[in-house]
Amino acid sequence: xxxxxxxxxxxxxxxxxxxxxxxxxxxxxxxxxxxxxxxxxxxxxxxxxxxxxxxxxxxxxxxxxxxxxxxxxxxxxxxxxxxxxxxxxxxxxxxxxxxxxxxxxxxxxxxxxxxxxxxxxxxxxxxxxxxxxxxxxxxxxxxxxxxxxxxxxxxxxxxxxxxxxxxxxxxxxxxxxxxxxxxxxxxxxxxxxxxxxxxxxxxxxxxxxxxxxxxxxxxxxxxxxxxxxxxxxxxxxxxxxxxxxxxxxxxxxxxxxxxxxxxxxxxxxxxxxxxxxxxxxxxxxxxxxxxxxxxxxxxxxxxxxxxxxxx
Amino acid sequence: xxxxxxxxxxxxxxxxxxxxxxxxxxxxxxxxxxxxxxxxxxxxxxxxxxxxxxxxxxxxxxxxxxxxxxxxxxxxxxxxxxxxxxxxxxxxxxxxxxxxxxxxxxxxxxxxxxxxxxxxxxxxxxxxxxxxxxxxxxxxxxxxxxxxxxxxxxxxxxxxxxxxxxxxxxxxxxxxxxxxxxxxxxxxxxxxxxxxxxxxxxxxxxxxxxxxxxxxxxxxxxxxxxxxxxxxxxxxxxxxxxxxxxxxxxxxxxxxxxxxxxxxxxxxxxxxxxxxxxxxxxxxxxxxxxxxxxxxxxxxxxxxxxxxxxxxxxxxxxxxxxxxxxxxxxxxxxxxxxxxxxxxxxxxxxxxxxxxxxxxxxxxxxxxxxxxxxxxxxxxxxxxxxxxxxxxxxxxxxxxxxxxxxxxxxxxxxxxxxxxxxxxxxxxxxxxxxxxxxxxxxxxxxxxxxxxx
Numbered sequence: 174x175x176x177x178x179x180x181x182x183x184x185x186x187x188x189x190x191x192x193x194x195x196x197x198x199x200x201x202x203x204x205x206x207x208x209x210x211x212x213x214x215x216x217x218x219x220x221x222x223x224x225x226x227x228x229x230x231x232x233x234x235x236x237x238x239x240x241x242x243x244x245x246x247x248x249x250x251x252x253x254x255x256x257x258x259x260x261x262x263x264x265x266x267x268x269x270x271x272x273x274x275x276x277x278x279x280x281x282x283x284x285x286x287x288x289x290x291x292x293x294x295x296x297x298x299x300x301x302x303x304x305x306x307x308x309x310x311x312x313x314x315x316x317x318x319x320x321x322x323x324x325x326x327x328x329x330x331x332x333x334x335x336x337x338x339x340x341x342x343x344x345x346x347x348x349x350x351x352x353x354x355x356x357x358x359x360x361x362x363x364x365x366x367x368x369x370x371x372x373x374x375x376x377x378x379x380x381x382x383x384x385x386x387x388x389x390x391x392x393x394x395x396x397x398x399x400x401x402x403x404x405x406x407x408x409x410x411x412x413x414x415x416x417x418x419x420x421x422x423x424x425x426x427x428x429x430x431x432x433x434x435x436x437x438x439x440x441x442x443x444x445x446x447x448x449x450x451x452x453x454x455x456x457x458x459x460x461x462x463x464x465x466x467x468x469x470x471x472x473x474x475x476x477x478x479x480x481x482x483x484x
Numbered sequence: 485x486x487x488x489x490x491x492x493x494x495x496x497x498x499x500x501x502x503x504x505x506x507x508x509x510x511x512x513x514x515x516x517x518x519x520x521x522x523x524x525x526x527x528x529x530x531x532x533x534x535x536x537x538x539x540x541x542x543x544x545x546x547x548x549x550x551x552x553x554x555x556x557x558x559x560x561x562x563x564x565x566x567x568x569x570x571x572x573x574x575x576x577x578x579x580x581x582x583x584x585x586x587x588x589x590x591x592x593x594x595x596x597x598x599x600x601x602x603x604x605x606x607x608x609x610x611x612x613x614x615x616x617x618x619x620x621x622x623x624x625x626x627x628x629x630x631x632x633x634x635x636x637x638x639x640x641x642x643x644x645x646x647x648x649x650x651x652x653x654x655x656x657x658x659x660x661x662x663x664x665x666x667x668x669x670x671x672x673x674x675x676x677x678x679x680x681x682x683x684x685x686x687x688x689x690x691x692x693x694x695x696x697x698x699x700x701x702x703x704x705x706x707x708x709x710x711x712x713x714x715x716x717x718x719x720x721x722x723x724x725x726x727x728x729x730x731x732x733x734x735x736x737x738x739x740x741x742x743x744x745x746x747x748x749x750x751x752x753x754x755x756x757x758x759x760x761x762x763x764x765x766x767x768x769x770x771x772x773x774x775x776x777x778x779x780x781x782x783x784x785x786x787x788x789x790x791x792x793x794x795x796x797x798x799x800x801x802x803x804x805x806x807x808x809x810x811x812x813x814x815x816x817x818x819x820x821x822x823x824x825x826x827x828x829x830x831x832x833x834x835x836x837x838x839x840x841x842x843x844x845x846x847x848x849x850x851x852x853x854x855x856x857x858x859x860x861x862x863x864x865x866x867x868x869x870x871x872x873x874x875x876x877x878x879x880x881x882x883x884x885x886x887x888x889x890x891x892x893x894x895x896x897x898x899x900x901x902x903x904x905x906x907x908x909x910x911x912x913x914x915x916x917x918x919x920x921x922x923x924x925x926x927x928x929x930x931x932x933x934x935x936x937x
Contacts, residue, residue, distance in 0.1 A: 261818055281820030282705050283774035302822060303704030342704050365701040366709075 176474050177289045177296040178464055180305040181347045188475060189350060193315050195463035195471075196456070202239065203459055212466055213242035216273040220246045221263070221288075222299070223279040228430055228454055229299050229309070233276050236461035242273070260284060261291050268292040273469050277301075295468045303339050309429055310343035312460040314351055316453045317387055320425060325352035328384050331373075332413060333391030333437050336363040336402070340429045341391055345371045358382070359391070359413060362402045379412070379419060387425040387449075390415045393437040406436055417441055425449055491866040492650045493591060493622030493919075494615035495581075500528030500920045501877060504541040508550035508881060512557050512871040513855040523555060525877040528920020533873060546930055548915070550881055557869035558590030558880040558916055559835060562680070562860035563655070563734055563758060563806035565827070566592075566623070569610060570599030575811040575898045577611075578618040580831070582924070583809070583897035585620045587831040588880035590869055590918035591861045592809075593624045596633070597656040603628040603639045605647045612648050621918035624650040624866060626680060629668045635660050638668055641675035650864045653680035655734060656781075658716055660686055665720060669729035678756075678864050680732040681720055683741070684782065688712035693822050695768040695783040703772070705822065708783050714740035721748030721755050730754040732863055735808050737763045737782035739792035746801045756863045758806035759797045759856075761834045762903050763790065765841045770903075776817045776824035777901045780810065797856055798848060804860035805853075807834045811899030828903035833890045835882070836909035844910065879917040881929075886912035 181189070202210055218237040222230055230246070237244045247267070258266075260279070267275060268291070275292060277285050278299040285298035285305075300306040318324055329348050335341045335357050345355050355373040357364065369375045382388065393409060403409045416439035420426060426442055427449045434440045443450060467475040503525040510521045510533070522539035524532040532539050541547050561584065567575040575583075577594075584592045594611075596602030602611065608627055615623045627649035631637045633656065641652055652668065652675075659665040659681070672679055689712045694700050696707025717733055721744060724731040733745060736757045745757050766784045778784060796802040810827025817824050835857060842848045862868035869878030891905040916924040 259815070259819065261815075279820065281822050282703060283822075284820045286774065287818075287820055302820075303706075305704070339704055342702070365707070366696055367698040368701040370698040371702055 176468055177285070178307055178468060179285050179289065179296065179298045181307040181310045181343045184350070186350050189311065189314065189347065191475070192311055192460065192463045192467055193318060195467055196315050196460045199462040199466070200456070200459040203455070209239050209241060211241045212470060213237065213240040213273070216242045216469065217270060218242045218244050218465065219267050219272045219275045220244065221267065221275055221277045222246070222248050223277070223284070224249070224300065226278055226299070228457055229278060232457035233299060233461050235458045236465055239458070240462055240465060242465070245270070245272070260287060264288045264291045268294060274465060297464060297468065300339055303337055304342065306339040306343045308461055308464055309340050310347035311464065312453060312456040313344055313389070313427060314347045315460050316427065316449050316456045317425070318351070319452070320449065321386070323352070324348060327353040328356070328386045329353050329389060330356045330358055330382050330385035330387070331389040331391065332358045332379065332382070332415060334363045334393055335359050335368060335391065336365050337394065338391050342371065344389060345373045349373070356385070360403050360409065382419060383421050385424060387427060388415055388420065390426065390428045390438045392429065392431065393433055410436055413437065414439060415442055420447060427453060430454065491624070492648045493624045493866060494612045494648070495619040495622045495919060496617055498921045501917055501922045502526050502542065502545045503917070504539060504545045504547045505550050505555060505879070505881060506547060507536050508553050508555035510555045510871060511851060511854055513851045514557070514870055515872045517871055518851070523871070523879070525879070525917065525920070528877055530871060530873055530875050530877050533871070546932070548881070548929060552883070552885070553914065554882045554884055555871070556854050556880050556882065557858045557871050558878040558918060559588045559857045560591040560859070560861035560866070560868060561589055561807050561809070561831065562593045562732070562804065562864055564592045564594055564809040564831065565597070565811065566594040567811060568598055568614065569607065574813055576618065577615050577623065578620070579896065579898040580809070580811070581618070581620040581623055583829070583831045583895065585916045585918060585923035586896040586913060587833065588835050588882065588913040588916050589621060589831060590878040590880070590916065590923070591622050591624070591866060593626055593650060593861055593864060595653060595655040596626055596628045601628050601633050603631050603633070605640065605643050608644055608647050608649060621923045624861065624864065626651045626653045626655070628652065629654045629659055629679060630664060633657050635664055638664070638671060641668070641671055641677065645675045645677050649677060650866065651678040651680055651732070653682065653734070655680065655682045658682055658684050658686065662719060662723060666723050666727065669723055669727040669731070672729045678730050678732050680734050682734050683716035683720065684708065684712045685716050688715070693779060694771050695785045697768055697786050699768040699771055703774070708781070710738035710740050710785060710789065713738050713782055714744050717741045718744040721745065721753050724755055725751060725753040733757040735760050735763065735782055735806065736793065736796070736802055737785050737789060739789045742792045742796040742801060746796070749801065756804070757796070757802040758804050758860060759793050759802045760806060760808050761830055761837045762828055763793050764797065765837055766790070766903060774821040776819065776821055777828060777903050777905060779821060779824050779826055780808070780828050780903070781826040794842065794847065798852065803856070803863060805834065805838065805857045806860050807831050811897055812901045814900055817901045827901065829895070829897050829899050829901055832895060832897060833902060833904045833909065835913070836888070836911035837904050837907070839884065839911040840909040877917045877920045879915070880913060881915040883912045883914055884910060886910065888912055
């Protein structure tokens with residue numbers, strides 16, 4: 174069976190670095206006028222999206238196109254998914270077209286691993302529930318490494334709604350594997366019990382945030398108010414918003430997007446020189462090209478431990 | 485009338501067994517038997533227990549050479565889901581009780597959370613009639629505490645009791661409102677029947693699908709905290725004590741719950757509890773792969789919870805082993821973890837799993853396992869199995885040396901969602917006699933033995 178990328182857990186530091194190095198060369202391709210290489214000519218990549226997405230979906234599509242693959246995009250609306258077809262049946266149906274890769278985004282944890290059971294194609298997890306988002310973590314590491322040269326000894330604070338964030342989980346693993354020290358900060362109601370077992374320091378207060386070399390801001394979703402995880406967006410912003418008062422000179426600021434201006438992050442910080450948010454989006458295409466390339470034609474095959482969702 | 489019938493158990497009548505089981509190690513903690521004997525079953529009753537070679541086979545008896553094997557009172561399970569009526573694609577009374585017989589059980593009690601819910605006499609009578617046609621072993625039925633298991637209005641508990649319900653439960657759900665449960669506990673003084681409680685606070689379980697702990701935090705899967713169960717056990721034990729009612733706590737899974745139950749019992753509350761094989765043997769670590777067969781409610785918890793459940797089973801705070809056999813169709817479990825229905829099957833593997841994982845390593849004595857795995861239905865007033873002359877034959881013959889891989893040869897149950905699938909266990913069930921009838925016999929076991937010389 175083809176190797177799949179289900180979670181960043183399955184990648185050791187060497188595998189992460191291999192993808193990052195490959196991403197550098199594809200970033201160079203993205204800077205050319207003709208942004209296309211023939212690496213995946215004649216191969217098919219299916220994007221199967223069970224959840225709304227702008228940047229992840231468009232960057233996977235662009236990545237496949239720039240590698241010269243044929244691309245099929247399937248979204249929740251207007252497809253058999255909407256008619257209640259099971260994930261298994263959809264994946265098996267699409268596999269009849271013999272795709273090289275299936276990129277899947279789902280609101281359910283473990284959906285990518287489940288899909289991998291029913292197809293011979295490489296499966297790339299483009300986000301599964303609150304579980305994992307490995308390509309986001311890879312592009313975050315890529316962006317920060319590009320700026321800092323290395324993540325060894327770097328202090329990263331991830332701030333906000335950790336509970337509902339697959340990005341936070343995958344980033345803790347990717348950053349720490351690359352040598353960084355990670356702190357998770359946010360409202361106590363949004364810090365899952367025992368989340369420190371991921372290998373991060375956990376705090377409900379931003380008192381020590383000056384020590385951070387990079388502040389990674391998580392998206393604060395409106396629906397969390399209805400669930401009473403925080404009393405109000407205003408109260409959240411008062412205690413956790415990353416704004417000019419909380420960012421010291423020299424610190425870098427990241428965000429997975431889409432941002433809620435004025436909620437988890439202030440407009441001035443988003444648009445400041447310290448913000449890497451635009452670079453993260455640009456990196457998305459190059460990193461996803463690298464992931465598809467290394468999974469499908471990389472030699473030796475990208476080292477993945479073969480475990481489905483384990484860590 | 486048989487003992488089973490007098491105790492509100494229903495099953496299909498077949499010929500009463502006449503068997504001579506020679507040379508098995510007979511172990512029954514209740515009657516004190518613990519040595520090699522011949523046991524003669526005549527017309528469905530235990531007729532004679534004697535030293536090996538001393539019991540003479542009557543004409544027409546099947547003789548079984550059981551040398552090296554063990555004969556126990558057959559097991560009883562106060563908590564199974566037979567998915568009837570309405571969910572027969574998952575399991576039926578016929579397949580579920582056949583699975584029970586294959587697992588060594590002589591009695592099971594079925595939960596009422598079917599479609600429709602067993603909350604009226606007419607639905608209950610439909611079940612008892614079906615059981616009299618299809619049930620391979622004596623089967624009892626619990627009726628719902630509240631109409632539709634909606635936690636609002638009480639069912640006609642007294643009428644249901646008269647129509648054959650052995651007790652009441654809203655299993656699958658808690659009775660969330662204390663005031664509703666309190667009325668049920670008061671009404672128990674008229675209706676009789678133990679009230680069995682599935683304990684969780686819906687506001688604490690919220691959207692949880694596995695135990696809240698390190699594994700759920702790392703996986704990003706919503707957790708069900710231990711306190712969801714323990715606070716409700718503490719609350720309902722208080723209510724039961726106040727109303728002098730009798731309650732049974734189902735599938736106790738957390739260390740805090742064990743403590744709450746122990747405290748209530750010390751105060752004299754009439755409360756019993758059950759432990760499942762999966763909570764005795766597995767933890768949330770097993771859920772890392774998001775295998776949906778390991779998704780059940782209450783969820784597999786942390787190692788300290790597992791140890792607390794084992795200790796409670798050992799010291800008697802938990803009275804019995806119950807499987808919570810919860811069959812689901814293959815396609816229902818072949819979905820993402822959060823979408824999958826809760827439940828694992830367990831009847832066919834319960835004894836072997838616990839024997840292999842807790843008795844063989846010396847954690848629990850074999851006699852204690854036999855006592856606890858035969859105690860469940862008696863908590864609901866059903867006479868339990870006993871190995872002594874004159875008793876109805878409820879026996880299981882086990883080869884403790886023989887091992888098997890769970891699910892390798894398929895299942896007798898209609899469902900395949902067993903949390904132990906693929907595990908190798910020792911303790912193959914060879915013969916189950918339930919209410920004096922042969923309910924299960926492994927291939928060849930009843931073939932005529934070579935003529936004795």
